[in-house]
Amino acid sequence: QQQVKQSPQSLIVQKGGISIINCAYENTAFDYFPWYQQFPGKGPALLIAIRPDVSEKKEGRFTISFNKSAKQFSLHIMDSQPGDSATYFCAASKKTSYDKVIFGPGTSLSVIP
Amino acid sequence: GAVVSQHPSWVICKSGTSVKIECRSLDFQATTMFWYRQFPKQSLMLMATSNEGSKATYEQGVEKDKFLINHASLTLSTLTVTSAHPEDSSFYICSAFTLHTEAFFGQGTRLTVV
Numbered sequence: 001q002q003q004v005k006q007s008p009q010s011l012i013v014q015k016g017g018i019s020i021i022n023c024a025y026e027n028t029a030f031d032y033f034p035w036y037q038q039f040p041g042k043g044p045a046l047l048i049a050i051r052p053d054v055s056e057k058k059e060g061r062f063t064i065s066f067n068k069s070a071k072q073f074s075l076h077i078m079d080s081q082p083g084d085s086a087t088y089f090c091a092a093s094k095k096t097s098y099d100k101v102i103f104g105p106g107t108s109l110s111v112i113p
Numbered sequence: 114g115a116v117v118s119q120h121p122s123w124v125i126c127k128s129g130t131s132v133k134i135e136c137r138s139l140d141f142q143a144t145t146m147f148w149y150r151q152f153p154k155q156s157l158m159l160m161a162t163s164n165e166g167s168k169a170t171y172e173q174g175v176e177k178d179k180f181l182i183n184h185a186s187l188t189l190s191t192l193t194v195t196s197a198h199p200e201d202s203s204f205y206i207c208s209a210f211t212l213h214t215e216a217f218f219g220q221g222t223r224l225t226v227v
Contacts, residue, residue: 032216034215034216036218041204041221041223042220042221043117043119043206043218043219043220043221044157044206044218045218046215046216046217046218049215089156089157091216093216100147100159100162101147101159101208101216102159103156103157103158104156105155105156106155106156108154
């Protein structure tokens, strides 16, 4: 199932800084790339998602950059806050067929004051 | 946004007993739901795909006789862990796609088998 790779495994960022998490996928049939935020003991919450027909999507402080030819995508969190401290998962799916969502291994983000 | 609800949020059971976990789509119909398992500090691993009105599709290595899935309606899927053992202790999470084809997840169920 490990079709989505993610790095770094953990990340420490100072408050106000930019958090960057990178992901890569193998299956070119994937056409839906969501990012999820998970707090301890909670289910993953959809943060932002992108389709491969666009190279960037921004929602508030969160931006996804997508490089279809390299099969890579990344999440940028601008002006990182302590409340952003959580585990972030990139994922991929064949959205058009309501297919299963495959998760990356996750990145534990700590935003320090 | 769309809501996927799980019940219970946590459960403790004795080894050898069975436990049922419910997953409901509260404001949309879901012909397909997905069940995941997550061990501490690990990612979510897909266990099975639950299809309304038909048999579930299990991922390789998942025991279908141990993890019984029933998708009785367009808004409800259940996962029953049969003859639970301590190694089945985990965080179980369900998911569904909405009509707008976004994938939402439930809040998870923490199962502890003692």
